[in-house]
Amino acid sequence: MARVLVLYKKPKNAEAFDKYYASVHIPLAKKIPGLKKYDISTAPLRTPAGESNVHLAATLYFDSLDALKAGMGSAEGKAAGSDLANFADGGADLYIFDTKEV
Template identity: 70%
Template sequence: MAKLLVLYKKPKDINVFDAYYFATHVPLAKKLPGLKKYDVSTGGVVSPAGASGIHLVATLYFDSLDAIKAALGSAEGQATARDLGNFADGGVDLYFFDTKEV
């Protein structure tokens, strides 16, 4: 299993971000080829030191790193990436990696 971890930093307007993210961006991302599962954080994203600069964490699950790369390179992946500029005004970081159960 491989994961694409998306960290959305605090936006200028949380209500505008949330409305757009769930109504528009999530449906786009759910069309990514090879996507197996998609979940998001709920409530505040905190660190051991307290509040963080992260508003929302999205985790997208795929079979492999190659599947993530193929999804991001697809027409759906390019449309999803372009859409980030429409709402993620606080910034966004993407990380992808393989996982193993321990």
């Protein structure tokens, strides 16, 4: 299964980020073709040493890297990607990878 991991860094206004993310960005992202599952963190991310600069983590799941590339390259995927500029003022890191069970 292929995944996109998005780590959203702490925004200037966490309440505004959370509201926009829930009401606008999640519905946009859920329209990406080939998306099988989508989950987000429910609490601030921490490291073994304590707090981190990450406000929220999101993971999007696809059947394969080809499905992921097609979905992210679609009009819906591009719309979700372009939407980051509307709310992720702290920045976001995206990681794309394939997985296997071990």
